[in-house]
Amino acid sequence: MSVRFRPPVPNETTGFLSRGAEKTRFLFYAVKIFSCCLLLSLAIFFRSEWNKNGTRQQTGGDVARIQTRKGKKGTTYTATVRLKGHPPIARTFDRMAMARDWAREVEAAIKAKRYNDPRRADITLDQALERYEINVSSTKATTTQAREKWCMKVLRERLGKETLLPEITPSMVAAYRDERMQEVSAYSVRLELALLSHLFRKAKKEWELPVENPVNDIERPAPPPGRTHFLKEKEMQDLLAQCRARSNPLLYPYVLVLLHTAMRPGEAAALRCGQIDIDRRTIDLQLTKNKDYRRVQLTEAAAEALRPLVKNRKDDDLVFMTDRQATGYAAIIPSQVFRESFNEAKKAAGLPWLHMHDLRHTAASWMLMRGVDMRTLAEILGHRTLQMVRRYTHLLDEHKRAAVDRIGDLGIKGTF
Numbered sequence: 001m002s003v004r005f006r007p008p009v010p011n012e013t014t015g016f017l018s019r020g021a022e023k024t025r026f027l028f029y030a031v032k033i034f035s036c037c038l039l040l041s042l043a044i045f046f047r048s049e050w051n052k053n054g055t056r057q058q059t060g061g062d063v064a065r066i067q068t069r070k071g072k073k074g075t076t077y078t079a080t081v082r083l084k085g086h087p088p089i090a091r092t093f094d095r096m097a098m099a100r101d102w103a104r105e106v107e108a109a110i111k112a113k114r115y116n117d118p119r120r121a122d123i124t125l126d127q128a129l130e131r132y133e134i135n136v137s138s139t140k141a142t143t144t145q146a147r148e149k150w151c152m153k154v155l156r157e158r159l160g161k162e163t164l165l166p167e168i169t170p171s172m173v174a175a176y177r178d179e180r181m182q183e184v185s186a187y188s189v190r191l192e193l194a195l196l197s198h199l200f201r202k203a204k205k206e207w208e209l210p211v212e213n214p215v216n217d218i219e220r221p222a223p224p225p226g227r228t229h230f231l232k233e234k235e236m237q238d239l240l241a242q243c244r245a246r247s248n249p250l251l252y253p254y255v256l257v258l259l260h261t262a263m264r265p266g267e268a269a270a271l272r273c274g275q276i277d278i279d280r281r282t283i284d285l286q287l288t289k290n291k292d293y294r295r296v297q298l299t300e301a302a303a304e305a306l307r308p309l310v311k312n313r314k315d316d317d318l319v320f321m322t323d324r325q326a327t328g329y330a331a332i333i334p335s336q337v338f339r340e341s342f343n344e345a346k347k348a349a350g351l352p353w354l355h356m357h358d359l360r361h362t363a364a365s366w367m368l369m370r371g372v373d374m375r376t377l378a379e380i381l382g383h384r385t386l387q388m389v390r391r392y393t394h395l396l397d398e399h400k401r402a403a404v405d406r407i408g409d410l411g412i413k414g415t416f
Contacts, residue, residue, distance in 0.1 A: 079092075128203060168390065267288065270334040281299075
C-alpha cells in the first residue's frame with residue numbers, strides 16, 4: 001500500500017498553521033525543489049554522456065551523428081551523415097568543430113545534389129581501361145584500336161592494373177612519363193598520356209565518377225617534328241624498277257597507286273574490287289582514319305595498273321590480298337602484307353631510310369610543286385583543315401626558288 005505525503009492543511013478554526021506544520025510544509029517544498037534540480041542535473045549529465053559516445057548534433061537544420069573515441073594517440077571525432085536516399089557517409093577528425101563543419105558541408109552538398117562520393121570511384125585502372133576499350137576504342141579505326149590496345153597494356157604494367165583511379169596522382173603520372181621517355185620516343189609517350197587523359201575525362205563526364213584528371217597537372221613531352229621526307233624523280237624511278245623485280249607481282253601496282261593517289265598504305269592495301277571504278281577513275285573509301293567518306297581520283301597510269309586486278313572479280317574480293325592473308329596482324333594493319341617485299345625493294349634502290357608512308361608525303365609534295373592549291377590538296381589527302389597540309393610547304397625550297405627567280409630581273413633589265 002503506497003502512502004502519499006501531503007502538505008499540512010491550515011486549522012479550520014484559526015486559519016493558521018501550527019509551528020510544527022509550518023516546518024513540515026517548508027520541508028515538503030524544499031524536497032520538491034531539490035528533486036526537480038536533481039532530475040534536471042541528471043538529464044543534462046546523461047545528455048552530455050550520450051553526445052560524447054554517439055549523439056545527434058544539430059548541423060545546419062539536419063542531424064549528423066558524431067562519435068567520440070578516446071585512444072592512446074588522443075581523442076578523435078567520427079562524423080556520420082545519414083540522409084534518406086543516400087548511403088551513410090563517415091569521416092574522422094581530431095577536433096569536434098571540424099567534424100561538425102564537415103557534416104554541415106556534406107549535408108548541404110547532398111541536398112543541393114552536388115556531392116560526389118569518392119567511394120563511387122572505387123574502380124581499378126584495369127576495369128576502367130576495359131570499359132574504355134569496349135565503349136570508346138572499338139568505335140575507332142582498326143589501326144587506332146591496335147595502337148591503343150598496346151598503350152593500355154603499357155599503362156597496366158607501369159601504373160598497376162589494380163590501382164584505383166583516384167590513387168593515380170600527377171606525381172605518379174610524371175614519374176611514368178620520365179621513365180617512358182628513357183625507353184621510347186616523345187611521340188609514343190604523348191600517345192600514351194593522351195589515352196590516359198581521355199580515360200579520366202570519360203570517367204568524370206560520362207561515367208560520373210568523382211575523379212580529377214592527373215594528366216592536366218603535368219607537362220607533356222614536346223611533340224617531335226613530323227616526318228615529311230619525299231622522293232625525287234630519279235628515286236621514284238629506281239624504287240618502282242625494284243618493285244617490278246620483286247617476286248610479289250602485286251608490289252609494283254600497290255606502290256604505284258600510293259604514289260599516284262596519296263592514299264594511306266592501309267587504305268590501299270585493304271581495297272576491295274567494288275570500291276574501284278576504272279572507267280571513272282575513282283576509288284570510294286568508306287572507312288578512313290578520320291571516319292569521313294572520301295573519293296580518291298586515279299591517274300591514268302594508276303587506273304591501268306588496277307584494271308587487270310579487278311577484271312572479272314567479285315565486288316567483295318580484296319585487290320591486293322587474299323582472304324587468307326587478311327587475318328591476324330594484317331587484318332589490323334593491312335599494309336603488313338607488303339612489308340617484307342617493300343623493305344627489299346627500297347634497300348635495293350638505295351633508299352634504306354624510306355618508310356611506306358613517305359610515299360603519301362611524296363605524292364602531296366609533288367602535287368604542290370605542280371601547282372595544286374592547298375585546299376584541293378587537303379581534300380585529296382582527307383585532311384579537314386589546312387594545318388596538316390602546311391607541313392609540306394617547307395620541303396619545296398627548290399620549287400620556291402624557281403618561282404622567285406621569275407622576278408629575278410625586276411629593276412635590273414628594265415622589265416617594267
